[in-house]
Amino acid sequence: DTAVSQTPKYLVTQMGNDKSIKCEQNLGHDTMYWYKQDSKKFLKIMFSYNNKELIINETVPNRFSPKSPDKAHLNLHINSLELGDSAVYFCASSQVGADTQYFGPGTRLTVL
Amino acid sequence: AQSVTQPDIHITVSEGASLELRCNYSYGATPYLFWYVQSPGQGLQLLLKYFSGDTLVQGIKGFEAEFKRSQSSFNLRKPSVHWSDAAEYFCAVGAQGDDKIIFGKGTRLHILP
Numbered sequence: 263d264t265a266v267s268q269t270p271k272y273l274v275t276q277m278g279n280d281k282s283i284k285c286e287q288n289l290g291h292d293t294m295y296w297y298k299q300d301s302k303k304f305l306k307i308m309f310s311y312n313n314k315e316l317i318i319n320e321t322v323p324n325r326f327s328p329k330s331p332d333k334a335h336l337n338l339h340i341n342s343l344e345l346g347d348s349a350v351y352f353c354a355s356s357q358v359g360a361d362t363q364y365f366g367p368g369t370r371l372t373v374l
Numbered sequence: 375a376q377s378v379t380q381p382d383i384h385i386t387v388s389e390g391a392s393l394e395l396r397c398n399y400s401y402g403a404t405p406y407l408f409w410y411v412q413s414p415g416q417g418l419q420l421l422l423k424y425f426s427g428d429t430l431v432q433g434i435k436g437f438e439a440e441f442k443r444s445q446s447s448f449n450l451r452k453p454s455v456h457w458s459d460a461a462e463y464f465c466a467v468g469a470q471g472d473d474k475i476i477f478g479k480g481t482r483l484h485i486l487p
């Protein structure tokens with residue numbers, strides 16, 4: 263069984279559209295994260311949730327909104343997509359904040 | 375401020391040669407230290423981690439790392455690399471009670487046949 267899964271794996275869309283990426287973990291972890299990895303492979307944390315509560319909200323545009331229906335799921339909704347949003351988005355989970363993080367396979371978002 | 379530095383953006387070694395990837399950190403507390411590997415098109419996978427105890431840590435795929443508090447370093451080593459080790463390597467640091475870990479910018483490892 264996949265520990266951290268994301269859907270879709272690839273997402274190609276036009277500027278101005280709204281899209282969502284879903285993430286699920288079956289590890290029983292309390293904390294989940296969204297990261298953005300740019301073309302230079304730099305990994306930047308965007309959000310963190312602990313037991314459905316928002317813990318970390320880095321300087322991310324308001325167009326990005328995370329939603330955690332339960333502690334096993336953390337979805338990312340992006341409004342009014344821009345060219346600069348093109349990147350690979352990774353979901354991750356851990357038991358606590360500073361513990362080992364388990365990463366999903368990533369979602370490559372391309373905005374045309 | 376807490377930070378992680380990986381001084382080498384790219385490293386190229388020949389297959390069969392030894393490898394050392396550098397990682398330096400700046401952290402106020404006793405750190406938790408991690409090395410992750412990202413193969414092309416894949417997510418990050420944990421290679422090894424240090425929380426406490428023996429400062430020489432063994433990981434998967436034949437990797438090891440040594441925590442040197444005096445040098446604020448956690449360098450990753452492998453005695454003989456394989457072509458399949460070509461990947462991006464990330465060092466990360468956190469501490470007990472933190473709500474996240476901080477990743478370095480990564481080192482891309484290239485392997486020459």
